[in-house]
Amino acid sequence: MKRILIFVWLTAAAAVSAQTNRTLSLNGQWKAAVAESCPQAFPYTVPVPGIMSQASPDPGIDFDANELKDDVGYNYVWYTTEFDLSTSQDGYDNGNYTHALLRLRAKYNAQVILNGEVISYDPHCCYSHGEFDVSHALRFDGPNRLIVRVGSWNTASYPSRENEAEWWRTSRAPGICDDVTLQLTHDVTIRHLKILPEPSQQQLLCTVRLSNFGTSPQTVRGRITIDDCRFDADNDFDEVPVITTFECGELQLPADSACEYTFQIPASGLKPWTPGREGDPQLYRANFILAGDRAQVCKTETFGYRDIRVQGRDVLINGRKVLFRAENIAFHRALTRWADEVFDEAWIRQFLRSAVEEYGFNYLRMHLGHAYGKWYDIADEMGLMIQDEWRFMHDDEPHGADLAATETEFRRWIEQNVNHPSIVAWDQENEGHVRLDSLKAELRRYDPSRLWAEDDFEARHLYGYSETISEAPEYPFDGSRPATVLESCRLWLDERGELAVRENFKTSRTVSGWGLYFYHPDEVEQLQADLHADLGSFYRAHRIQAWAPFTLLSGAANGQSFFLGNLADSLVPKRNLHVLARLNEPFGASIEMNQAREWYKERKLHAPGRRYSKRIWVWNDTDTLQRAELEVSLCDTTGAVISVRKARVEVEAYGATPVEMRFPMPRKEGVYLLRPELVRTGGSHISGLERRLMVAHHAEPWLGVKAFGGHSRPFAGCRSLLENFSEQELSVEMQQAIIEQSHGELIDRIRPQSDGSVQVRTTRYPSAGHSISTERCFAPHGELLAEKQQETILFTDLPDSIRQYLVQQTGSVPIDESKIRISRDSGITTYTISTIGSSIRHIIRTESNGTMEYRQEKIKSFNN
Missing domain, CATH: 3.30.360 (Dihydrodipicolinate Reductase; domain 2)
Structure with missing residues (x-):
């Protein structure tokens, strides 16, 4: 989308000047090498944007480096490309320009060299673009050779560098990981354009930052035009109508200076951007045009006319309550398996379109780090809301130089993404102790159009039910703020539907709690679907602001996605994704029951011929009263209907209504299904969430069908959970x-x-x-x-002083499942930490006076 927009805004400015500024894309196939100093040869080809694990031919290096510790084995990779500006294109003479700005984003840092001249080094461009002034080295009317030294994880600085809680799950492959552009301009240029919608005031707040690179003052005239992106797409970009024009008057720019101006633009005629498949994600384009005696400049930004705020336990978008139908995208973990796909614009569009249109999601949490920019461009178009999360995980509050670096990166992160209507919430961390209250207050002033998830939501990750720690889904909220549960099921399957071996201490651990010591892959896929159905039904009935299992897309860890097979070929949903589609219906229904607990743990039987009461919840996410007839069918496993119960239902706006129904059980023993359905006036049908019942007089061996009661003994064709653990x-x-x-x-x-x-x-x-x-x-x-x-405790539950002392002594952060044993004797408390995958045991002794002592020992045997 952005590349198309470049042409459009240049056309919009053409009436002002024969030659305005222009932006060129340097994306494509670059050459690369791995070396400590600038190499003579670049033997590999690598896509930009992308990462080095995509290099061809294969360099034979484990760039993901999931098995390594403190050294990935190299410090730098080198990228190079050539481009020629001598040929005029579209009527532009590049030799007339005086200044050039290169923008690129590199994991983990970048040094730019153009035509043999070292331009500068940026240590903070891992999650945002760095800007390099290449004016002096660029040949505006000739061939150019660009070299970028990209630093590996070894050279990464705080806060870009993942800690030990995360790097073993994610890819540490370096690369130029976002679009690369070269802006050709004159002495006066527009560095940044921020569009803040204020629907309550029927206006836009437009802030523009201008630079005058010249040695003399400049006076320029400013004009802002607003036009409709949707009209462009529908009309092949011909005769784009201007909706609003605002004259900014004359702007004074001193020599060699940067100036910022803010304008209030009337916006009474703009339509709001609204999310989800039932919404209307209207986009507009703001063109800021400068005209002076010597040159003309234009900068364009796409935006949506929306606001967001919290009112009590509700989230309001454009003044109307919205519930999030949420999921997670672990972009940086996905790089370990799906790097080719997640940088492919066509694939991203297909993936996000299916998320919205086929499965009903309207909210995505970008987990642990800003993704490739096209994800946000396309989310803007499709009406997906995004919670953009920084990479902090199990980190403590930064201070000193670390805090200064964090402030630099956060300001750039927010500024560069401030115009995306899809981003409705920022989030500074995942499961950690980073608050950054002063910095966030500053950023709220800069961008009041978004929430901060850790502060504005009562945010929890609740895995207790999925791990059989709690007997039912949990609701530990006081109702004072919108409640979100964006992680809730610790059972992950890989692309084949198998237990994800990479985290078998989580996945196999979870399955062990449900008694499937021996299993068929189809059975763990059904267990995952049952857990999602139990959790989702509970939270949808409780009208929580957001609920999600984890995760729609990930990589080698956490089960690669909720799809089967190679994602490059097709998007075939796993069973749980069908469940989520039913739960994501804005007007939907599900039966209140904890299927997983009743089926695998309690072995709940329904006596043949007896009647049982069931509660069916009907929910309504819309802002109007909804009416329908609720039909619940009792079926056998072939789908044959045995009996049907019906009731008229009315559900208030944003509400949920329980309906009690009694069902006679069939006389014949076996597995039966309850299938709710809403039939609306006019005849349209909305399928609800299907649930299973075991009808039998007594527990007998045949009841092991569909893993009823789990499997504690092997059977033909089964997998062994214990062997999955032990490998x-x-x-x-x-x-x-x-x-x-x-x-x-x-x-x-x-x-x-x-x-x-x-x-x-x-x-x-x-x-x-x-x-x-x-x-x-x-x-x-x-x-x-x-x-x-x-007795044991998790790292995140340790006292602050012990947690910080441990990190200080070990230089690492234990991952979330590392067991910390506690013993107390005669006023001395001993913490013994055994981390996953390590043969080292860390021991901290604390005395009642606060004295702490650290030592470590090698784990030799069970008795040690």
Whole structure:
């Protein structure tokens, strides 16, 4: 979209001048090399935008570096491209320009060299574009060679550099990871244009930053025009009508200076940008045109006319309440598997269109770092709201030089994305201790058109139900602010529908709690869908502001996506995505039940011939009363309808209504389905969420169908959960011994030893916030050799002083599942930290007077 807009705004300015400024794209296939100093040869070809893991031929380097620790093995990669400005294009003579600004974004930093001249170095362009003045080195009327030294993770500075809580999940591949542009301009240029909609005042607040590179003062005339982006697309960009014109008058620019001006533009004729497939994401284009005696300049920004604010527990967009139907995009984790796709504009458009139109999402959280810019451009067009999250995870509040660097990066991040209507909330962190209150207050003043998720929402990540820690979905909110649960199910499947091995201490751990020690992939896919159905039904009925499992798109960690197969070929939904589509209906229905708990844990039976009451929730996300007939069918597994219950329902705007119905169970034992449906006046049907019932007199072996009650013994064609953990074969005797000893507990880790014994760690939760970790050692034939228990706590729950001392001593942040054991004796508290994937155990002893002592030891065996 942006490349098209460049042509359009130049055309809009053509009436003012024969030659205005222009912006050229330098995207394409660049050459690259890995070297400590500038190389003579660049043997690889790499796409820009993109990352080095896409290089061809394969350099043979693990650029993602998920298995490495503090050194990725190299410091720099080098990119180069050539471009020729000697040929005039579209009537422009490039030799008439006097200044040139190169904009690029590089992970993790960039030094620019043009025609052999070192321009400058930018350590803060990982998540935002750096701007390089290349005027002195550029050949405006000839060939040019551009070289960019891109720093690896080794050279990354705070706060761009991922800490140990995240880098093993994400890609540490360096690269030029966003669009590269070269702006050719005159002495006077427009550096930035901010459009802040103020619908309540029926105006736009337009702030423009101008630069005069010249050695003499300049007087220019300013004009702002607003036109309709949608008209352009519908009319092949012919005769674009101007909706609003505002004359800014004469603007004085001293020599070698930068000036900023703000204008109030009447906007009574603009239509609001509204989200979702039921919304209307109207976009406009603001053109700021400068005309002077020597040159003309134009800058264009696309924007949407919308505001957003919080009122009590509600979020209002353009004064109307909106509920978020949310999901997550872990862009930087997706780079480990889908780098080709997530930089492909056509693929991004297809992916986001399916998210909105097929599955009903209207809100995406960009998890742990700003994504490639096209994601936001396309979200603007499609009416997707975005919560843009910084990469902080388990970090503490920055101070000193770290705080100064954070302020630089945050200001650039917000400024460069301020015109995207899709971004409705900023978020400074994921699951950490970074507040940045003073900086956020400054940024709120700069951009009052967005929320800050950590402050304006009561934001929680609630995994307790999915891990069987709590018996039902949780609602720990007081109602004072909008409540969001944007992570809630710790069960992730890869593109084949298999348990994600990369995080088996999470995925296999979760499945162990539901008793599927042996399973078929279809069964864990159904368990995932059941958990999403239970959680989603609960939160939709409770009218929470946002709920989401995790995650619609990720990479080698967290299950690559909610789709099956190669995403480059097609977007085939997993079973859970069908569930989410039903839950995302603005006017929808679901049956109140905890399917997963009833089916796998409690083995709940419905007696044949008896009647059972069920509560069906009908919700309404719209701003008007909704009426329909609720029909709930009792069917067998072939879809044959056995009985139907009907009731007329009315649901107030933004409300949810329960409907009680009684169902007679069939006489024949077996699995049956309850299928709700809303039939609206006029005959349209809205399918609700299907649920299963087991109809039987007594628990019998045949009831194991569809994993009812889990599987504690192997069966033909099954997978072994314990072998998925251990990543090697285990004897049947060993597996049965582990299952018998740990049944009802969550398995955290299984470690086969060289002598044939196996170490197993499990966790149980006697009450909320209280966990007991048990370590057991089994002999090769399954005999229990040793067992010990200890109270445990997560890193994020440690006292501040202990957490900070641990990071200071170790130089790293334990990931979220690292177990921290606590023991107390005679006024001394000992914290023992065992981190995932490490053979080092960290020990901190604290005395009652506050004295702390740190030591580490190598984990040798179970008894140590």
